[in-house]
Amino acid sequence: MSNTYHWKFKVSGRIWLDCNEHSFLGQGKVELLKKIQELGSLRQAAQAMEMSYRQAWENIKKINTCAPEPMVILKRGGLNGGIAELTPFALKTIHDFEKLNDSFEAFLISQSDILNND
Amino acid sequence: MSNTYHWKFKVSGRIWLDCNEHSFLGQGKVELLKKIQELGSLRQAAQAMEMSYRQAWENIKKINTCAPEPMVILKRGGLNGGIAELTPFALKTIHDFEKLNDSFEAFLISQSDILNND
DNA sequence: CTGCGTTGTTCAAATTAAAACATAACGCAT
C-alpha cells in the first residue's frame, strides 16, 4: 500500500443485455430460464424460485418480445396441462451471458485490487 | 460475423462501491457529492438534482456512516444558514470512482463487441 | 365429454416506496 487510503472497498455491480434500448436479460431472468429448462413448466419454475406466476410470466413475455427471436415456447393444454421449453437460441444466449458474467466477476475483482492498492 | 446470431446486443450495467457488505457509493451519490461541492449546500444540491431534501440527506447519512471516514461535513446555523462541504477523502474517492467507471464503460463496449462478433 | 394441470388475464387487496408537510435546532447578522 503506497498511501493512507487502504481500507477495503469492494467494487460490486450488475450487468444485463439490452436490445433496442430495452433491458431484457439479466441474472434473475437467466435463473428463471434455467429453472424452466430444468422443470419444463413456467408455474413450477416460478414456484421453485418463490416468485409469483404472474411475475414469471411477464418476465418471459418481456424476454420473448424484446429478444430478436423467441427464447421460450409456451403451450397450454395437453398431456401435463402445458409445456414451457427453451429454444436453441435461449440456450446459446444463456451460455453467452454466463461467460460474460464470468468476465465481469473477474473485472470486479481486478478493479477492487486496483482501488485498494494504489 | 461467424454465425447466425449477429443481432445487436448491448451489454449494459452498473457498478458501485461496498464497504462492510453495504453499498454506499454509486453514480447517483457521486453526482450528489459533486453538486454539494459546487453549491456548498445540501438543500440546494438536492433541488438542483430534482431530489427531495430528505432523500439527499439520507444518501449523505448512508455515505458518512458506511464509508471508513466521513465524506461530507454538514453544519447548521451560521452565516448562510448552514454549510455542506466535502472532505479530501471524498474528493479522492470521487476521482477513484470516476476512473473506475471509465474502465467499466470500456469493459462494456469490449464485451458488446465480443458478444456480437463471435 | 369430463377431469386435470397448465397457460393466460383480470381485478381487488396488500405491501412497499416515495413524496409532502410540519417543525425543531442551530448559529451568525443585524
Next chain:
DNA sequence: ATGCGTTATGTTTTAATTTGAACAACGCAG
C-alpha cells in the same frame, strides 16, 4: 432578541409496486 436559511427529524399522505384470488382457455387422457 429577532430574522434568516440551513440542517435534522418525525409524521402523514400519496403513489407505485407486488401479491393473491379468481377464473377463462386449452388440449390430451381416460
